[in-house]
Amino acid sequence: xxxxxxxxxxxxxxxxxxxxxxxxxxxxxxxxxxxxxxxxxxxxxxxxxxxxxxxxxxxxxxxxxxxxxxxxxxxxxxxxxxxxxxxxxxxxxxxxxxxxxxxxxxxxxxxxxxxxxxxxxxxxxxxxxxxxxxxxxxxxxxxxxxxxxxxxxxxxxxxxxxxxxxxxxxxxxxxxxxxxxxxxxxxxxxxxxxxxxxxxxxxxxxxxxxxxxxxxxxxxxxxxxxxxxxxxxxxxxxxxxxxxxxxxxxxxxxxxxxxxxxxxxxxxxxxxxxxxxxxxxxxxxxxxxxxxxxxxxxxxxxxxxxxxxxxxxxxxxxxxxx
Numbered sequence: 001x002x003x004x005x006x007x008x009x010x011x012x013x014x015x016x017x018x019x020x021x022x023x024x025x026x027x028x029x030x031x032x033x034x035x036x037x038x039x040x041x042x043x044x045x046x047x048x049x050x051x052x053x054x055x056x057x058x059x060x061x062x063x064x065x066x067x068x069x070x071x072x073x074x075x076x077x078x079x080x081x082x083x084x085x086x087x088x089x090x091x092x093x094x095x096x097x098x099x100x101x102x103x104x105x106x107x108x109x110x111x112x113x114x115x116x117x118x119x120x121x122x123x124x125x126x127x128x129x130x131x132x133x134x135x136x137x138x139x140x141x142x143x144x145x146x147x148x149x150x151x152x153x154x155x156x157x158x159x160x161x162x163x164x165x166x167x168x169x170x171x172x173x174x175x176x177x178x179x180x181x182x183x184x185x186x187x188x189x190x191x192x193x194x195x196x197x198x199x200x201x202x203x204x205x206x207x208x209x210x211x212x213x214x215x216x217x218x219x220x221x222x223x224x225x226x227x228x229x230x231x232x233x234x235x236x237x238x239x240x241x242x243x244x245x246x247x248x249x250x251x252x253x254x255x256x257x258x259x260x261x262x263x264x265x266x267x268x269x270x271x272x273x274x275x276x277x278x279x280x281x282x283x284x285x286x287x288x289x290x291x292x293x294x295x296x297x298x299x300x301x302x303x304x305x306x307x308x309x310x311x312x313x314x315x316x317x318x319x320x321x322x
Contacts, residue, residue, distance in 0.1 A: 003068050005101035007041040012094035016087045025086070026052050044068035057081055072186045072211025076193050079204070083197035092193055099273075103280050110284045114291035121295040122146060178279035184245070184272035187212025192265035201261060202228060209241075217241075 011032065018028040029052060033045040044065060051061035059078035062069040073093060080089035122145045130138035190211040194204035202225050209221035224241045228234060234256055238249035248268065255264030 003044055004040045005097045005104060008073075009094045009097035009101055011041050011045075012090045012097065016090035016094065019090070020087050025058060029058070041068075070186075070211075071214070072190045072208075075190050075207040075211050078207070079194040079197045079199055082199060085197045089193050089197065092189070096189060103277070107280060107284055107287070110288055111291065114288040114295070118149070118291055118295045118298075119146075121298045122149070125299050125301075175283070178276065178283060181272055181275035181279050183212045184248070185212075185269060185276050188265050188269035188272055192262060192269060195265065196262055201256065 014032060015025075015028055018031065019025060023031070026049075029045060029049050033042065033049050047065050047068070048058065048061040051064060052058060056064070057078075059074045059081055062074040062077060063071075076089050076093055077086070080086035122142060126138055126141050126145070129141050187208050191201075191204055191208035194207060195201055205225055206218050206221040210218035220241055224237045227237050235249060235253040238252050239246075242248040242252075251264050251268055252261075255261035
């Protein structure tokens with residue numbers, strides 16, 4: 001089961017606080033699990049605690065539970081474990097998920113009124129059914145309409161939280177910009193946190209590629225690292241790895257060659273965060289418009305049905321008179 005962004009933000013912040021106070025990580029996970037921290041995160045914590053009791057590290061436990069934790073989270077936690085800098089990295093993860101939760105809340109808040117309009121259209125638009133066939137038929141039609149609407153919402157939500165679904169949404173105009181910006185943001189964040197934790201960039205690059213673009217991009221990054229170790233020019237290799245973003249290779253090459261990779265990664269992260277915010281702003285505009293269009297289309301369809309019924313009844317009455 002997926003864990004809510006708000007619960008993840010709370011978890012990482014609380015875990016960082018406990019570790020900062022000197023509580024061992026296994027005990028800290030157990031304390032958070034026993035407290036029932038975050039409704040949706042409790043089952044995932046129980047699974048992590050069980051694996052850690054068997055000797056697994058936290059990052060390996062998270063990587064084994066792909067339904068609850070995303071790849072970039074386990075990679076960042078692994079970097080913290082390797083470098084002994086868990087607290088600052090956990091705080092960064094908490095900040096990231098807090099930003100995701102605030103964005104989600106803004107988008108959902110903008111959907112309240114359109115969803116209300118859509119419900120009114122379903123209830124009011126089916127009044128002709130009640131007039132023609134009775135209250136029982138009206139209740140059945142409304143129930144089926146609401147069930148179909150909620151099933152569609154659930155379907156698109158499941159698509160949006162899966163990797164395959166994100167790939168599909170990435171092909172759509174507005175959603176594609178949001179998915180691309182989110183991938184860049186995760187890549188830059190994961191790479192920056194690893195580099196700042198002291199992990200060599202050639203080790204961190206495939207991990208960040210896995211976090212931002214999935215297994216396919218991680219495999220390409222492994223090939224790029226091999227080419228860099230063989231002496232290939234960094235600008236050329238980065239250009240092939242990020243063939244869809246002309247700016248990213250140049251910035252990364254400049255950062256590596258100048259020794260200021262952390263600053264450059266912060267710049268890339270800020271740019272990706274701004275692109276993400278812009279894309280989500282577009283979604284806040286166009287998704288409500290799509291819902292309004294659906295409500296209007298449903299109302300027009302019902303009016304057409306009512307008009308057809310009236311004209312049909314009028315024609316039948318006229319034929320009986322003749």
